[in-house]
Each structure stands twice: as structure tokens, then as C-alpha cells.
Amino acid sequence: MDLPRRGGRGAHSAGRVKCGTRVIRGTHHSMSISDIRQEYQSAELVEEDAAADPFGQFDRWFSDVLRAELPLPNAMTLATADTDGRPSARVVLLKGVDANGFVFYTNYESRKARELALNPFASLVFLWTPMERQVRIEGAVEKVSAEESDEYFDSRPLGSRLGAWASPQSRPLPSRLALASKVAAIMLRYGTAPPRPPHWGGYRVRPDAIEFWQGRPDRLHDRLRYLKQGNTWKIERLAP
Numbered sequence: 001m002d003l004p005r006r007g008g009r010g011a012h013s014a015g016r017v018k019c020g021t022r023v024i025r026g027t028h029h030s031m032s033i034s035d036i037r038q039e040y041q042s043a044e045l046v047e048e049d050a051a052a053d054p055f056g057q058f059d060r061w062f063s064d065v066l067r068a069e070l071p072l073p074n075a076m077t078l079a080t081a082d083t084d085g086r087p088s089a090r091v092v093l094l095k096g097v098d099a100n101g102f103v104f105y106t107n108y109e110s111r112k113a114r115e116l117a118l119n120p121f122a123s124l125v126f127l128w129t130p131m132e133r134q135v136r137i138e139g140a141v142e143k144v145s146a147e148e149s150d151e152y153f154d155s156r157p158l159g160s161r162l163g164a165w166a167s168p169q170s171r172p173l174p175s176r177l178a179l180a181s182k183v184a185a186i187m188l189r190y191g192t193a194p195p196r197p198p199h200w201g202g203y204r205v206r207p208d209a210i211e212f213w214q215g216r217p218d219r220l221h222d223r224l225r226y227l228k229q230g231n232t233w234k235i236e237r238l239a240p
Contacts, residue, residue, distance in 0.1 A: 042132050045214035045222035053233045054210035054226035055099050058135060061212065062097075065128050077125040078104065080115040088115065094126075095152060101206040102137060103144060105152060107169035108199045116141050122205055132215030139207035149201035162186050164200045211238070 051057040065073040074094040081087045088111060096103035102124060106113060116122065124137040153161060166182035173179055186194060207228070214222040221240035226233045 043214055044216065045212060045224055047224065047235060047237065050212075050224055050235060053099075054207070054212075055097070057212055057224075057226070058097065058210070061128075061131075061133060061135065064131065068131060070128060070130060073128070075126075076102075076104075077127070078112065079123040079125070080112050081119055081121075082115050083118050088112070094124075095202070101139065101204040103148075103202050103204050105149070105200070105202045107164070107167065108143075108201060109171075110169040112170075113203075116203065124205055134213045136209075136211040136213070137205060137207045138209045139205050141203050141205050144202035144204050146201070150196050152202060153196040153200070158192055158194075161194045161196075162190075165190075165194055165197050216240070 051060060062073065072093070075091050076094050077089050078092045079087055079089040090112065092104045092106065094102055095105055120141045121139065122141045124135075126133075126135040128134065153164070156164075162183050165186040166179060209225060209227050211223060211225040216222055219240060223238040223240060225236050225238055227236065228234075
């Protein structure tokens with residue numbers, strides 16, 4: 001599946017959350033966190049209508065998201081853990097999906113990469129709130145081939161390619177100016193055709209379990225989980 005490229009704007013809220021209290025105070029309102037609720041009633045997910053394999057089902061839902069023109073439809077939470085079981089999570093962008101798995105790209109020296117080197121398993125979560133849907137993916141993780149990483153790297157905007165060289169991801173920086181200076185130095189070195197850095201490339205999550213969650217009224221949500229069994233997938237319904 002080819003995934004879209006989208007720009008985006010960060011949002012700034014005038015409100016604030018004071019940790020350890022129940023009250024959120026903003027410019028226009030004050031409310032209790034425990035009172036934040038939403039009713040789910042836009043769709044259902046039943047076994048008879050589900051695709052035979054999870055990649056087919058994901059393709060259906062992702063196509064729905066694209067038609068709805070939701071912002072950053074390929075944003076997903078990636079959770080990893082170190083050898084002590086201490087988890088960490090961050091949002092990354094899906095850049096490819098097929099029957100082999102879900103692909104994202106990053107710095108191979110980042111925290112996530114260091115954790116994957118020691119514990120090569122991960123979980124992904126897509127949340128499409130306006131459609132009242134989420135997808136949870138679990139599986140082993142492997143690096144994609146150098147050829148795949150090269151092809152994707154060459155398709156990125158120049159600024160992103162320079163940034164991949166300049167940023168020591170997840171490491172402390174003395175200042176923003178220090179990062180900008182490194183970008184300028186890389187530009188002087190490589191011009192407009194920087195090669196892919198050896199410390200940057202893709203990962204593929206090869207799932208053995210994928211759950212599709214559809215919000216339903218009264219919190220009686222639909223949850224269908226696909227479990228890999230050899231070369232086939234078993235579908236089971238989970239309690240909400």
C-alpha cells in the first residue's frame with residue numbers, strides 16, 4: 001500500500017492540565033477529567049463482514065481513513081521495551097504495509113532502536129478517533145533491507161535527508177543552534193544529494209496478532225483479534 005505524504009501544523013492549547021488534580025482549566029471552561037466521555041455509535045464490526053486475513057481488513061479500514069481525509073492517517077504509536085521490561089512509546093509514521101508487515105523508518109542509534117536491538121518485539125497502535133476505531137499490532141521486529149532503506153531515503157525531502165545526518169536522535173543537545181549548525185555542515189559536505197546515513201533505515205514489524213477495535217454504544221465495543229497460526233489466521237472475538 002502506498003501511503004500519503006502530508007504536512008501538518010502543531011496545535012497549541014490555551015488550557016492546562018494540573019497533574020494530581022481532577023480539574024482541567026482552560027480559557028473557556030473548567031471540567032473534571034472523570035467527566036470526559038464519548039458515546040460510540042458510528043459503525044459495527046462483525047465476523048461475517050471481516051476480511052479473511054488482517055492485512056485485508058487493515059486495507060479496508062485504512063482506505064476508509066483516507067477517504068475521510070483524517071490528518072496524519074499513518075501516525076501510529078510504537079511501543080518497545082528494554083531487557084528489564086521497562087516500556088517506552090512514541091508516535092512514528094507508517095511508511096509501508098504488505099503481507100510481510102508494517103514498515104517505519106528511524107535512526108538506528110535512537111532509544112527505540114537500542115531497545116529493539118536487545119528485545120526485538122514491538123507493539124503498534126493506530127487510533128482514528130473520528131471513526132471510533134483503533135488497530136493494535138504485536139510482533140517481532142527486523143530491519144528492512146539496505147535497498148529498501150535507500151529507496152525510501154532518496155524519496156524524502158532534502159531537509160529530512162540532511163536532518164537524518166545531523167540529528168543524534170535521543171541524545172542530549174547543547175542547543176537548537178548546535179543542531180542547525182550540524183545541518184549546515186552536512187549541506188556543505190553533500191550538497192543536495194546526501195546519501196543515506198549508515199545509522200538510519202527501516203524496520204518491519206512482522207505481526208503475529210492484530211486486533212481491530214470498533215467503538216459501540218454503552219462501551220460494548222466490537223473487538224476482533226487475528227492470531228497467526230502457521231500460514232493462516234484465526235479470528236476471535238474479545239470481550240470489550
